[in-house]
Amino acid sequence: MxxxxxxxxxxxxxxxxxxxxxxxxxxxPRLIPLCQLFGHKPVVDGYDSNYGTRDRARWVACDRCGVRPEPQGVLDADTWQLGQPYTGPFNPGQPMSPTVRKQLAARGHDAGIRQPGAWPARxxxxxxxxxxxxxxxxxxxxxxxxxxxxxxxxxxxxxxxxxxxxxxxxxxxxxxxxxxxxxxxxxxxxxxxxxxxxxxxxxxxxxxxxxxxxxxxxxxxxxxxNPAHYLLGPRTNTVLDRTEKTPATVHLLDGTQHAVTVRMEKWQQCRPRGRRKTFWAVDWDCPTGIPIRNHAWKGYETYGGHFPAPDGLTDADGWAEEAARLVAESCMRSRDRYGYRAPAA
Incomplete structure (x- = not known):
């Protein structure tokens, strides 16, 4: 263990x-008392293609515990059906290695190499x-x-x-x-x-x-x-106004710079029988992406985002630069969350 x-x-x-x-x-160790007392119950296992092709495979497994012989065997899919009890021969004494067995099978030799082998002892x-x-x-x-x-x-x-x-x-x-x-x-x-x-x-x-x-x-x-959904009605979010996209530069703590576009959006959130809430939000976009995590297949860059704006941001003269600073803080928080490590030079 x-x-x-x-x-x-x-x-x-x-x-x-x-x-x-x-x-x-x-x-x-697996506890399989029925198989230990009465022996394994061999059945034909495998799969059929779900895409209309003849991609099929058959092998042997125990219907009770799911253990497969070693090797599991290569059966003819036209002869054996899934779930059918396996009544064919076993070849538990195969002296050859799995590599040799595959090489012989690729050359069309049988000599028992496609038959299931012995059940695992433990x-x-x-x-x-x-x-x-x-x-x-x-x-x-x-x-x-x-x-x-x-x-x-x-x-x-x-x-x-x-x-x-x-x-x-x-x-x-x-x-x-x-x-x-x-x-x-x-x-x-x-x-x-x-x-x-x-x-x-x-x-x-x-x-x-x-x-x-x-x-x-x-x-x-x-x-x-949500009780408010039934008492006050469904909640809706509507954009009342938005500015034009403005170019800005995001400066990160590692010294890198990224060109982005930012704009302010005025949103209204309300229910048919409730109070109306109005707020501003920052919407930003980065065509080249800002790396925030190291991951092979999920990607490691973010290309934009949307978050509520602080009070008074829309009245500031340099609101675009302030919005870019908030984007930089958001990206740094994401880097801390994912444990981002900058690639070696």
């Missing part, structure tokens, strides 16, 4: 979050969790049942907003439940309930991070739970 922890607060420091740490335990799994004490971005709870290719078979979370949150997941553990509830396909299923922006959001056995037009309305959706 191997255990370790990760301090996530180093990547995203927040004075209102006291603890943000992950705990992991790997190489844990199946293992892993468990992980993340504990947040203090401010957390979530308020709600939910759980996920993974798909046939999920790294995390089961996962769950509970978020308490300003009090903290807890996230847990399993690797390999819970495969019996996953194969009963979500045995085929590569879409994880979630049951989730969360609260944010004055609304309640729900997902009931919905595909994770995906919505289809043919899904029933009860499967996922949201509803307004």
């Amino acid at each position: 191997h255990t370790f922890t990760v301090d996530y607060s180093k990547d995203r420091p927040d004075p209102r979050t006291w603890v943000n740490r992950g705990y992991f335990a790997h190489s844990l 199946p293992e799994g892993a468990i992980g969790c993340q504990l947040v004490i203090g401010r957390s971005p979530t308020l709600g709870f939910g759980f996920k049942v993974g798909n046939a290719g999920s790294e995390h078979v089961l996962s769950a979370h509970i978020g308490l907003g300003p009090l903290g949150a807890l996230y847990v997941h399993t690797e390999c553990f819970g495969t019996f439940l996953q194969r009963r509830l979500n045995p085929t396909g590569f879409h994880s299923r979630v049951v989730d309930l969360s609260f944010h922006h004055g609304r309640v959001w729900w997902s009931l056995w919905a595909r994770r991070n995906e919505h289809r037009a043919k899904d029933p309305r009860w499967m996922s959706g949201n509803a307004n739970i």
Whole structure:
């Protein structure tokens, strides 16, 4: 067994979050008493393409615990159907390495190399969790049942907003439940309930991070739970006036300069039966982008933004320069949040 922890607060420091740490335990022995008593229950596993092609694959897995032989085997997709009990031969005594086996298979040689091998003697799994004490971005709870290719078979979370949150997941553990509830396909299923922006959001056995037009309305959706919405009516935001775009220069603490355009916008926020609130906001744009974080695929630049303006900014003669200074402060706060490191010269 191997255990370790990760301090996530180093990547995203927040004075209102006291603890943000992950705990992991790997190489844990799996308890599979039915398979240990009666042996594994081999079935045909694999996938079919969802895009009308003949991209298909078949291999062998245990229908109870999800363990695969080593190697898992390469079966003919035209002969074996998904979920069908596997009654074919095993070849547990393959002396060749996986590299040699792949090379022979690429040359069309069989000689048993495509047959499933022996079952692993000691199946293992892993468990992980993340504990947040203090401010957390979530308020709600939910759980996920993974798909046939999920790294995390089961996962769950509970978020308490300003009090903290807890996230847990399993690797390999819970495969019996996953194969009963979500045995085929590569879409994880979630049951989730969360609260944010004055609304309640729900997902009931919905595909994770995906919505289809043919899904029933009860499967996922949201509803307004703000009492003011029903007593005073829906809130609207309207732009009453705006200035022309004015060029300015943002000076950051690292000595870099970025050309931007800024303008002031006058907004009105109101409800049909409530008071009207009028305020000014700064809208800015930077075509070349201002780097604020180091990330490979999420990008590391921001190209614009919008934030409320301080009182009296619109009356100042040099409002454009003052707006550029506020943009610089906003970018520096983002850099501190993401732990930005300037690239080496």
